[in-house]
Amino acid sequence: MTETKRGELKKQFRGMARAAQVLGTAYIGVVNGLFTALQSLGKADAASLAAAAGMDPAYVRRWCDAAYAFDLLEAAGDSFWLSQTGAAMIPGAPATLMPAAAQAVLNMHMAERAAELMRTGERPGERVLAERKTLLPWFGPMLEANFARFFEDVICPAVPVFAEVNQRGGLAVDLGCGNGWYLRALARRCGGLRGLGIDGFDENISQATRLAAQEGLGERLRFVAGDAHQFTLDEPADLIAMNRALHHVWEAGGATFIARLRDNLRPGGAAAIWEPDWPADRATLRQPAFQGIAFQNLTEHVQGNHLLRADEIGEAFSAQGLTPEIFRFGDGQEAIIVARKPG
Incomplete structure (x- = not known):
């Protein structure tokens, strides 16, 4: 493999890893109702959003920064509101993007389980879908x-x-x-x-x-x-x-x-x-x-x-x-x- 090709592959895989981070951030917002709560509020600071969604304020403040970084939220001062992409993550939105976020996290969970179980040959069955508390409610x-x-x-x-x-x-x-x-x-x-x-x-x-x-x-x-x-x-x-x-x-x-x-x-x-x-x-x-x-x-x-x-x-x-x-x-x-x- 040439050095040029190796560099192209590194760039490609870094892009894939960044996409996984975007979907992971989106998943957190979906399963904890943050996108939905912010839609109701219109604009809110992180503390108000945390209160509306019933979540921990420190986690929500850091999520808001990550969601802003990945263009899921817009921001001015201490206020945040949904970007077009963030609005499309709401589960009830037309042509919602929620499945992509849920599927990405499910894929990573199953990949980790396959990586471990490949060593023993164990096949634990459908119960693996319930091993992550946030995943099963979103499977349907x-x-x-x-x-x-x-x-x-x-x-x-x-x-x-x-x-x-x-x-x-x-x-x-x-x-x-x-x-x-x-x-x-x-x-x-x-x-x-x-x-x-x-x-x-x-x-x-x-x-x-x-x-x-x-x-x-x-x-x-x-x-x-x-x-x-x-x-x-x-x-x-x-x-x-x-x-x-x-x-x-x-x-x-x-x-x-x-x-x-x-x-x-x-x-x-x-x-x-x-x-x-x-x-x-x-x-x-x-x-x-x-x-x-x-x-x-x-x-x-x-x-x-x-x-x-x-x-x-x-x-x-x-x-x-x-x-x-x-x-x-x-x-x-x-x-x-x-x-x-x-x-």
Whole structure:
């Protein structure tokens, strides 16, 4: 490597490190409600902002300086107010940038865990998501901000099974429902269906129940704590959905789990599985759009999982007597596998 090339790489990686600092500073402001509080105040000094957000004044004063340094805040004298970038970090803002900050911190947490666990081979499972107290409450909102509009506006109209379930007023079950964003998005588009969400984290169930009630969907949507590996429904479902979660149960026995899906569907019902589509050709991972999937697959290993090919999922459904159809979106990164049970 030439000295010039080495210098270019150093500059590039310093820029990446600075970007991580920006996102880390933004994350602190998001999870502690500092951007939201400052939006309400308009302008405030650090002490007033700390009081409004219920935070320690000394921490907030230093955060304000860091946020100003990275153009997240504007300042004059002792007063601070939101820059355009800072305003875009507010979770409820249109096209909010919050997911980028939350994902960056989650990535660093998972990278640190992978670095440690690679030495022993341990794979502690999904509990690693709850190891950082500030991360788990933002996991669902991060996914919602990233995917809900895409699901509602692009996927739903293109995949006929959602309209079919809506037309007959059927039951849609979401396994691994998180904060319930998938069922809420589906219910907004499909006024005739009922929904049941199941998740293993109590924090997610509380969020999902509260958010459904806020949107006036509490009578149609219900959320309960449960183990997706061992679920049994009191009422056979017209649709069982899994949003980017099938790979979480696959290594424990994919064929057994798909048989459980089949047995909990009513005749003519369907499973709708949304998964990142792991490419068959490793060279695809060099494409910028797929690089994140490669990193995700590394961090999924920490959780006891690995990403799947859509064709592999379809073949597994066929082996259990269901008829699969694959819909691909996002330049091939995302796949919806709809597998129908014979009527």
